[in-house]
Amino acid sequence: MNKTVILLLFLVSIQLFSQEKYLTKEGYISFFSHSLVEDIKADNYQVLSVIDTETGEIGVQLLMRSFMFKKALMQEHFNESYIESYKYPKATLKGFIVNFNGLDAQNTTVEIKGLLTIHGVEKEMSAMAKIEVLKNRINLSGTFKVEVADFNINIPTIVRNNIAKTIKVTFDLQHKPYK
Amino acid sequence: MLKLYNKPFIDIKNSRPEIEVTVENILFEFKSNEKLATEKYVDKLILVKGKIAAISISKGHSIITLKDKNGISSVICQMLAEDNLNALKLEKGDEILIKGVCTGYLLDIMMVRCVLINNNFKDE
Numbered sequence: 001m002n003k004t005v006i007l008l009l010f011l012v013s014i015q016l017f018s019q020e021k022y023l024t025k026e027g028y029i030s031f032f033s034h035s036l037v038e039d040i041k042a043d044n045y046q047v048l049s050v051i052d053t054e055t056g057e058i059g060v061q062l063l064m065r066s067f068m069f070k071k072a073l074m075q076e077h078f079n080e081s082y083i084e085s086y087k088y089p090k091a092t093l094k095g096f097i098v099n100f101n102g103l104d105a106q107n108t109t110v111e112i113k114g115l116l117t118i119h120g121v122e123k124e125m126s127a128m129a130k131i132e133v134l135k136n137r138i139n140l141s142g143t144f145k146v147e148v149a150d151f152n153i154n155i156p157t158i159v160r161n162n163i164a165k166t167i168k169v170t171f172d173l174q175h176k177p178y179k
Numbered sequence: 180m181l182k183l184y185n186k187p188f189i190d191i192k193n194s195r196p197e198i199e200v201t202v203e204n205i206l207f208e209f210k211s212n213e214k215l216a217t218e219k220y221v222d223k224l225i226l227v228k229g230k231i232a233a234i235s236i237s238k239g240h241s242i243i244t245l246k247d248k249n250g251i252s253s254v255i256c257q258m259l260a261e262d263n264l265n266a267l268k269l270e271k272g273d274e275i276l277i278k279g280v281c282t283g284y285l286l287d288i289m290m291v292r293c294v295l296i297n298n299n300f301k302d303e
């Protein structure tokens with residue numbers, strides 16, 4: 001079975017079978033590539049993220065085409081040539097927040113571990129995140145690095161100097177209780 | 180070359196939508212066959228008609244959520260900044276037309292670069 005289908009089932013089952021879910025459909029994830037030639041940044045304001053507060057599991061899904069670039073041509077190249085959005089429309093993270101139920105402060109740093117899937121390639125990842133657990137809200141924010149080469153993304157030689165080998169990803173996910 | 184590099188985004192306001200559809204129908208199509216619906220709608224400029232379930236603002240973008248009658252899934256429309264103020268004039272329950280680019284389906288259908296169609300406004 002296709003991985004996105006599995007994740008979707010996971011997300012849906014989370015919603016059907018438990019009360020202790022926190023969710024956002026308006027999460028923010030951006031990525032940034034710095035090179036001597038140019039800086040490239042893209043923002044996605046439509047990230048779906050679900051936290052199961054019983055287990056500390058987290059599921060994140062986003063659409064590649066929801067990344068907004070400053071230049072139309074960059075967006076076109078990203079979707080059509082590099083990420084191949086028509087073939088791999090989504091990126092997903094299936095993971096957990098380490099020691100979620102042992103958190104001893106409202107405001108602290110946690111580690112998120114899981115499997116990140118981009119461009120159809122699955123890869124283990126880990127990221128540190130700032131977590132804020134408030135009444136009716138769980139905020140997760142932070143940054144992590146992604147190696148372009150890990151995800152079998154083919155950047156043509158002619159623009160290789162325009163795109164960093166390591167991409168910085170920034171996330172800000174503000175979850176609310178799922179009713 | 181520089182002209183190509185600086186090529187602008189499609190002018191949503193002045194472009195004709197490729198497909199016109201109701202919230203009910205597009206949700207039905209994505210739920211029954213996501214692959215087919217993706218081929219039909221994704222990366223296309225479409226016009227969607229539906230009732231507003233929510234209006235919110237996130238990081239300077241207004242977001243209008245259109246729901247079908249069953250109310251589980253929705254079409255989430257990220258508005259272009261130029262329509263932020265107009266979005267705030269609308270109310271929950273209003274039936275509106277939104278034009279924008281469909282980016283796909285998670286638990287909901289996602290649209291970006293959306294604009295309102297003028298006849299949304301009763302007082303105009």
